[in-house]
Amino acid sequence: MTREGLVVFYGTHEAIKADNICQERNIEASLIPTHPSITFGCGFMLKSDWKNFSNLVKVLDEEEIKYKALYYSVKRGIRRETELLYEE
DSSP: OEEEEEEEOSSHHHHHHHHHHHHHTTOOOEEEEOOTTOOOSSSEEEEEEGGGHHHHHHHHHHTTOOOSEEEEEEEETTEEEEEEEEEO
C-alpha cells in the first residue's frame, strides 16, 4: 500500500512549471496522467509521497502555482482510491 498526495492543475502550463520547480528544489514528485476517477483538470497531476505532500503544497503556494484540487490517495497494486482534500 502506497500513500500519496495528488495535485490537479487547471492547465498543462501550471503542471509543467510545478514539475520544473520540484526538480529545481529537489522535491520528490512525479508528473503523471490524471487518474480516471478525477474528472477535471488538464490531464496531468503531480504526485508525491504523503510524508512530503505538505512541503510540496507549501512550495507551490510560495511560487504562486495555481492548482485546481488536492487529493489524498491510497494505491494498492494497480488500484488507486482518492479522497478530495481541497477544490477551488
